[in-house]
Amino acid sequence: MADVFTQAKRSEVMSRIRSRGNRDTELALAKLFRRHGITGWRRNQHVFGKPDFIFPKLHMAVFVDGCFWHACPKHATKPRNHAAFWRKKLAANQARDRKVNRTLRAADWRVVRIWEHELQKPTRCLARIRKALLQR
Ligand SMILES: [Zn+2]
Secondary structure: OOOOOOHHHHHHHHHHHHHHHHHHHHHHHHHHHHHOOOOOOEOOOOOOOOOOEEEHHHOEEEEEEOOOOOOOOOOOOOOOOOHHHHHHHHHHHHHHHHHHHHHHHHOOOEEEEEEHHHHHOHHHHHHHHHHHHHOO
């Protein structure tokens, strides 16, 4: 089936989906933190790569990565319309993630990335975060 949107329009539509999706996953994690007494985090801080959360005292950054946008190995779908466009776009996203990790780690930040799908298993998510918080 042909895409009803032009490529530019599709890009715009998808970027709106992205920002909404991202907010939902961020809020889910924030809720989890609150419910389990994890404190010391901030959102919307100006740190390289725009982490979803930072723990400023620990110099720790947490990203919640959407399965589609960050090409999760389990759930990434490969859109068939404009396949080449999406392949390039998603590869660029992954490259950017790696660059953000490298840059933050080089600046002595701890970086934790949580997949959107991991939020379905909050206990495991929390265990990963807690472990990272305790690392020195
Ligand atoms: Zn996934």
